[in-house]
Amino acid sequence: MxxxxxxxxxxxxxxxxxxxxxxxxYLMPLLFFFVFAQAFRASQGGAILQVVAMVIxxxxxxxxxxxxxxxxxxxxxxxxxxxxxxxxxSPLPLLVASTVTGLVVYLPCVxxxxxxxxxxxxxxxxxxxxxxxxFVVLGVVALRxxxxxxxxxxxSTQENAIIVQIIYMAMLFLSGATLPVQIFPNWLLVxxxxxxxxWLMTGLQGIMLRHETLLQNWQAAGAxxxxxxxxxxxxxxxxxxxKEEKMRPAAKLWLVAVLLPFVLLGTWQxxxxxxVAKTRVLSRELARSRTSLIRxxxxxxxxxxxxxxxxxxxxxxxIANVYEGAAPDPKSLNAEPIEAAGKxxxxxLIDMHVYAAAAAQRNLAAYLYxxxxxxxxxxDDAAHAREMKTIVNGGQKPGxxxxxxxxxxxxxxxAEARHQVDALAQTGVSAIEVLSGFNxxxxxxxxxxxxxxxxxxxxxTITARDVIxxxxxxxxxxxxxxxxxxxxxxxxxxxxxxGITYDPSLSAAEAAKGNVNLLNRSLVQQVVLPATLAAxxxxxxxxxxxxxxxxxxxxxxxxxxxxxxxTGSDAGIPLVFHGPTVQHEMQLWVEAGIPSQVALRAATLxxxxxxNAATRIGSIEPGKEATLLIVDGNPLxxxxxxxxxxxxxxxxxxxxxxxxxQDSRSR
Amino acid sequence: MxxxxxxxVTGLTxxxxxxxxxxxxxxxxxxxxxFGLLGPNGAGKTTTVEILEGIRQRTAGxxxxxxxxxxxxxxxxxxxxxxxxxxxxxxxxxxxxxALQLFGALYSRMLQPDDLLKRLQLEDKREAFYSTLSGxxxxxxAIALGLINDPSLLFLDEPTTxxxxxxxxxxxxxxxxxxxxxxxILLTTHYIQEAEALCDRxxxxxxxxxxxxxxxxxxxxxxxxxxxxxxxxxxxxxxLTIPDWPEATQTNLSEDGHRLTVSSTRPARTLVxxxxxxxxxxxxxxxxxxxxxxxxxxxxxxxxxxxRD
Numbered sequence: 001m002x003x004x005x006x007x008x009x010x011x012x013x014x015x016x017x018x019x020x021x022x023x024x025x026y027l028m029p030l031l032f033f034f035v036f037a038q039a040f041r042a043s044q045g046g047a048i049l050q051v052v053a054m055v056i057x058x059x060x061x062x063x064x065x066x067x068x069x070x071x072x073x074x075x076x077x078x079x080x081x082x083x084x085x086x087x088x089x090s091p092l093p094l095l096v097a098s099t100v101t102g103l104v105v106y107l108p109c110v111x112x113x114x115x116x117x118x119x120x121x122x123x124x125x126x127x128x129x130x131x132x133x134x135f136v137v138l139g140v141v142a143l144r145x146x147x148x149x150x151x152x153x154x155x156s157t158q159e160n161a162i163i164v165q166i167i168y169m170a171m172l173f174l175s176g177a178t179l180p181v182q183i184f185p186n187w188l189l190v191x192x193x194x195x196x197x198x199w200l201m202t203g204l205q206g207i208m209l210r211h212e213t214l215l216q217n218w219q220a221a222g223a224x225x226x227x228x229x230x231x232x233x234x235x236x237x238x239x240x241x242x243k244e245e246k247m248r249p250a251a252k253l254w255l256v257a258v259l260l261p262f263v264l265l266g267t268w269q270x271x272x273x274x275x276v277a278k279t280r281v282l283s284r285e286l287a288r289s290r291t292s293l294i295r296x297x298x299x300x301x302x303x304x305x306x307x308x309x310x311x312x313x314x315x316x317x318x319i320a321n322v323y324e325g326a327a328p329d330p331k332s333l334n335a336e337p338i339e340a341a342g343k344x345x346x347x348x349l350i351d352m353h354v355y356a357a358a359a360a361q362r363n364l365a366a367y368l369y370x371x372x373x374x375x376x377x378x379x380d381d382a383a384h385a386r387e388m389k390t391i392v393n394g395g396q397k398p399g400x401x402x403x404x405x406x407x408x409x410x411x412x413x414x415a416e417a418r419h420q421v422d423a424l425a426q427t428g429v430s431a432i433e434v435l436s437g438f439n440x441x442x443x444x445x446x447x448x449x450x451x452x453x454x455x456x457x458x459x460x461t462i463t464a465r466d467v468i469x470x471x472x473x474x475x476x477x478x479x480x481x482x483x484x485x486x487x488x489x490x491x492x493x494x495x496x497x498x499g500i501t502y503d504p505s506l507s508a509a510e511a512a513k514g515n516v517n518l519l520n521r522s523l524v525q526q527v528v529l530p531a532t533l534a535a536x537x538x539x540x541x542x543x544x545x546x547x548x549x550x551x552x553x554x555x556x557x558x559x560x561x562x563x564x565x566x567t568g569s570d571a572g573i574p575l576v577f578h579g580p581t582v583q584h585e586m587q588l589w590v591e592a593g594i595p596s597q598v599a600l601r602a603a604t605l606x607x608x609x610x611x612n613a614a615t616r617i618g619s620i621e622p623g624k625e626a627t628l629l630i631v632d633g634n635p636l637x638x639x640x641x642x643x644x645x646x647x648x649x650x651x652x653x654x655x656x657x658x659x660x661x662q663d664s665r666s667r
Numbered sequence: 668m669x670x671x672x673x674x675x676v677t678g679l680t681x682x683x684x685x686x687x688x689x690x691x692x693x694x695x696x697x698x699x700x701x702f703g704l705l706g707p708n709g710a711g712k713t714t715t716v717e718i719l720e721g722i723r724q725r726t727a728g729x730x731x732x733x734x735x736x737x738x739x740x741x742x743x744x745x746x747x748x749x750x751x752x753x754x755x756x757x758x759x760x761x762x763x764x765x766a767l768q769l770f771g772a773l774y775s776r777m778l779q780p781d782d783l784l785k786r787l788q789l790e791d792k793r794e795a796f797y798s799t800l801s802g803x804x805x806x807x808x809a810i811a812l813g814l815i816n817d818p819s820l821l822f823l824d825e826p827t828t829x830x831x832x833x834x835x836x837x838x839x840x841x842x843x844x845x846x847x848x849x850x851x852i853l854l855t856t857h858y859i860q861e862a863e864a865l866c867d868r869x870x871x872x873x874x875x876x877x878x879x880x881x882x883x884x885x886x887x888x889x890x891x892x893x894x895x896x897x898x899x900x901x902x903x904x905x906x907l908t909i910p911d912w913p914e915a916t917q918t919n920l921s922e923d924g925h926r927l928t929v930s931s932t933r934p935a936r937t938l939v940x941x942x943x944x945x946x947x948x949x950x951x952x953x954x955x956x957x958x959x960x961x962x963x964x965x966x967x968x969x970x971x972x973x974x975r976d
Contacts, residue, residue: 006772010765017760075758083755083812085722087773088745241722 007097046289057177064143072151091239142224145231171197194266223261284395297340302619317652348373348627349582350607353568363578364399366527370580371629403430414445425453436466447473492561506588508570512546523580552592679728690875703866712855749818759798774816803834901951
C-alpha cells in the first residue's frame with residue numbers, strides 16, 4: 001500500500017512539474033472551450049452543454065492517449081522504467097499510479113469547465129452531476145488503458161506516436177467532440193459507434209442534456225469499464241521495462257482486444273441503431289435548447305386574447321416569458337432575435353382527427369411543415385403507433401407530436417367491449433374512439449370502462465340519433481356530429497353543459513363532394529408527393545350522404561350554444577391530405593359564420609384541452625412548450641393568412657422546413 | 668570458507684536464440700567479499716549479473732543468491748539486494764530526495780534518505796532535479812538508490828564507466844567505504860585498475876566463460892614467468908654475446924644496443940646475474956627496472972585480447 005501511495009504522490013508531483021501536462025490538461029481544453037463557446041453561440045441556450053461535453057471529451061482523449069500512452073513509452077525508451085525492474089514490484093502499481101495521476105490531474109479541469117460554463121455562460125446546474133463525474137472517471141480510466149496498451153505493444157516512441165495519432169484523430173473528429181455529428185450521414189454515424197469517444201460524447205450529452213443517469217448509459221459505462229479492466233490486465237501481461245525487449249508486430253492485435261467491447265457495441269448498433277438514434281435525438285434536443293426572442297409580433301394567445309404588439313422569449317424549449325409592448329434587448333437576454341413585425345404568432349395548430357397512415361413519419365413531417373404541430377390519429381395499429389411515437393415524439397425524426405387513439409373499437413358484447421377498452425387504455429391511448437351503432441348496453445359498458453380508466457371517450461356519429469345516444473352515455477367528445485341531420489339545439493345545450501367537445505369535420509363533408517380545388521392548394525402541393533396528387537385527381541368521386549350545408553349549420557349552432565368546438569379534418573380520406581388540414585378546416589368554419597378567433601381557439605387551446613395536454617400546449621403562456629406557428633399577415637382578419645407560413649417552431653426548435661420533406665421527396 | 672556464501676553459481680548458461688552469451692560459469696562469492704567480474708564488453712558480465720539480480724532468466728545451471736533462487740523467488744531476492752544498473756535514468760523533474768523516497772517505498776525496509784544523502788555527499792542536492800545533476804552526482808544517486816533498502820548484497824554493474832578520471836576516483840573512495848562496512852559487493856568492470864583497487868577476488872570473463880579466478884595477487888603470480896627486467900646502458904651492447912642466464916625465458920636487445928629486456932621466472936636471481944655480467948663487460952649501467960605483470964598482462968596472456976579502455 002505504501003508503494004502505491006508513494007508512487008501516486010510522486011507521480012502527481014512530477015505531472016504538475018511538466019509544462020506539457022499543464023498545457024494539454026488545462027490550457028488546451030480552456031482554449032477549445034472559449035473557441036467552441038463562440039462558434040456554437042453557447043450563450044444562447046443549451047449549446048453550452050454540447051460545448052462542455054465536447055471539451056471534456058477532447059480533454060479525456062488528450063489525457064488518456066497522449067498523457068498516459070506517450071509518457072509510458074518515453075519512460076521505457078529513456079531507461080527510466082528499467083530502474084523499477086530491479087525493485088520488488090510488479091507493473092501493476094506503476095499502471096495504477098499512472099491512472100490515478102491522470103484522474104487527479106484531469107478532474108480539476110472538468111470542474112473548472114463546469115464552473116466556467118455556469119458562471120460565464122449561464123449553464124443550469126447539472127442534476128446528475130454524480131453520474132456525470134463517474135462517467136468522466138470511467139472515460140479517463142478507459143482511455144488511459146488504451147493509451148498504456150498502445151505503449152505496451154509498440155517498439156519505439158515513433159511507432160507509439162503514429163498509432164496514438166491514428167486513434168486520437170479518429171476519436172477527435174468522428175466522435176462529435178469537434179465536428180458536430182448532425183452533419184454526418186447515417187452510415188458514418190454507424191461507423192462512429194465503434195469508437196469509444198462517441199459513446200463518451202453521447203453519454204455525457206445524454207446525462208447533461210436529457211438528465212439521464214449512469215444506469216441509462218450502462219452500455220457505454222460497461223464498455224468503458226471492460227476496456228479499462230482488459231486494458232490494464234493486458235498492460236500488466238505485456239509490460240516491458242526495457243526498450244531492448246521487442247514486441248512482435250502481431251502484438252498490436254491486442255489493441256483489438258481492448259477495443260473489443262466497443263467493436264461489439266458498434267456491431268450491435270449497426271443492427272439496432274439505438275445510439276445513432278440517440279445521437280439524432282441529442283442534436284434535436286440541442287436545436288430545441290436555443291434561446292430566442294420573437295419580437296414586434298401580433299400574438300394570438302390561444303385562449304382568445306390577442307396581444308397586438310408583443311414578444312415571446314423562448315428558452316430551453318419552453319416559453320419563458322411573454323411581453324406586451326416593447327421587449328427587452330435580446331442581447332441582455334442572451335437570445336437570438338426573431339423579427340416578427342407584421343406577422344402573427346399562433347400556438348401550433350392541432351388536428352383532432354386524422355386517419356390510418358397518419359402515423360407514417362412522412363405524414364407527421366408534412367403536418368409539422370404546415371404548422372400543424374399535433375395530431376390525434378385514429379385507427380392505427382397500436383405497435384406501429386407506439387414506435388412512431390418514440391421516433392417522432394422522442395425527437396429522433398422530425399414530425400408533429402402524435403397522439404394515438406388506437407384501433408377503433410369493434411365489440412360484440414358489453415363484456416368484450418369492457419375488455420377492449422381496458423386493453424386500449426393500458427397502451428396509453430389518448431382517447432377511446434368508437435363508431436356509432438353499438439347497442440345501448442355495449443355503449444354503456446364502453447363508457448363506464450373508459451371513464452373508469454380515465455380515458456376520454458369519443459364517439460363518431462353520423463345521424464342525430466347517434467348524437468343523442470352519445471349524450472346519453474356521457475361521451476367526452478362527438479366527432480362529425482351529423483352531416484345529414486340537423487342536431488337539436490337542446491342536444492347542443494346539453495353538450496355545452498356537460499362540456500362535450502364537438503368536432504364537425506367540415507373538411508370531410510366538403511371532400512365528400514369531390515371538390516377538385518382541394519388539390520390546388522399551395523400547401524397541399526408543397527407537402528404531397530406529385531404522384532399521389534395525380535392519382536387523387538384521377539379518382540375523384542362523390543359520396544351522396546354528406547351535406548356540407550347541414551354540417552355548417554350544426555357547427556354554427558353548436559358554437560352559439562357554447563359547445564367546446566374543436567378542429568378535426570378526417571385527413572386520410574380522399575382529398576384531405578396529411579399536412580395543412582387545420583388551415584382549411586378553419587376556413588370552412590369561417591365560411592360557415594364562425595369568427596376567426598373562435599376557429600383559431602378551437603384549433604389550439606380547445607384541442608389541447610381535449611387531448612388533456614393543455615398544460616403543455618395550446619396557448620402562448622410562460623411555462624408551456626414553445627410550439628408556435630408564425631404566419632404573415634393577420635389570420636384574425638383573414639383566416640387564409642394561416643397558410644402564409646413564415647416559421648414553425650417546435651418545442652423551441654426553429655424547424656428547418658426546407659429540410660423536412662427532403663429525404664422522402666427525393667426517394 | 669567458514670562464512671556462508673552470498674552467491675553460488677554452478678554451470679550457469681544463458682542463450683539468446685542461438686547465441687551463447689554465458690557458457691557454463693562456476694563461481695562463489697563469500698559474505699562480506701568484494702568480488703569483481705572483469706572482462707571486455709560483450710563478455711557476458713552484465714547478463715550474468717542480471718541473472719543473479721532476478722531480472723533475467725537463465726537457460727541452465729544452478730544459482731543461489733542469498734540462498735534464494737533468482738528465477739523462482741524474484742521478489743524476496745529483489746527486496747534484499749541493492750542494484751546499481753549500468754544504464755538507467757530517472758525522470759528529469761524528480762528531486763533527489765523524492766527519488767530516494769520513491770524507491771525506498773518499494774522495499775520492506777528503508778534507510779533514512781537524508782542519512783544516505785549525507786553519506787554520499789548529496790545533501791546539498793537534496794532538492795535538486797535529477798536533470799541538473801552532474802554525471803558523478805547521478806552515479807552517486809544511483810548508488811544511493813542501490814543502498815536505500817540497506818541490502819546485504821550490492822550489485823554494481825560498471826559503476827564508473829563513462830565517468831571522467833577524477834569522478835572515478837571519488838566513486839572508488841566511496842566503494843572502499845562500503846567495502847569497509849563489510850557489505851558483500853559484486854561489481855563488473857572492464858577497468859583493470861578498478862578491479863585491482865577494489866576487489867578481494869576477481870574472475871576474468873571472456874566470451875561467456877571464466878578463464879581465471881582468484882585474488883588480484885594470485886592472478887599476477889600465476890603469470891610470474893612474465894616478470895621482466897629492463898636495463899639501460901651508456902655504451903651499446905651490440906657485438907657482445909649475451910649469456911644464457913639459467914632462469915631467463917626471453918632476451919631482447921634494442922636496435923641501438925642500449926636497452927636490454929629479459930623475462931625471467933626468477934627475476935631477483937636473473938637481475939643479479941645481469942648486473943654481474945654488465946659489470947664484467949665494463950659497461951656503465953644507467954638504469955634498472957623490474958616490472959611485475961599487471962592484471963592486464965594476465966588478461967592478454969590468457970585471452971590473447973586487449974581490454975579496451
